[in-house]
Amino acid sequence: MELYQRRIYRLKIKKLTQISEQQFDVIWDDGHRGPVDLRVLRDFCPCAGCKGETVLLKTYVPPPADKQTPGRYKLLSVEKVGGYAMKFEWGDGHSLGLYTWEHLRSLCGCGCQSSEKGV
Ligand SMILES: [Zn+2]
Numbered sequence: 001m002e003l004y005q006r007r008i009y010r011l012k013i014k015k016l017t018q019i020s021e022q023q024f025d026v027i028w029d030d031g032h033r034g035p036v037d038l039r040v041l042r043d044f045c046p047c048a049g050c051k052g053e054t055v056l057l058k059t060y061v062p063p064p065a066d067k068q069t070p071g072r073y074k075l076l077s078v079e080k081v082g083g084y085a086m087k088f089e090w091g092d093g094h095s096l097g098l099y100t101w102e103h104l105r106s107l108c109g110c111g112c113q114s115s116e117k118g119v
């Protein structure tokens, strides 16, 4: 049962506004507010092609991202998925990854997250 404890606290996005070509302004349910960079969003695309996946104990590791791909950082659409995630469609065809709210929060650019990302 304890395994499920960490799910009790659920982040929620209250408002997501694109404020410029490169940036979103995100307001969270817990009162937090911070910017999310479009390039960061794309670089942390959670789809299987970017992130890799494990199927039947075989781990697929994606090739290094080619950041020169045309349209890579062009956002075509944003869609809310259920009550837990957002879907972003990118100009290079990536649209399958679900950005859960927890994932989005980890990309917050205000400095509240650990700086492991190398951004
Ligand atoms: Zn992807």
Ligand SMILES: [Zn+2]
Pocket (backbone or CB within 6 Å): 032, 033, 034, 108, 109, 110, 111, 112, 113
């Ligand atoms: Zn933050």
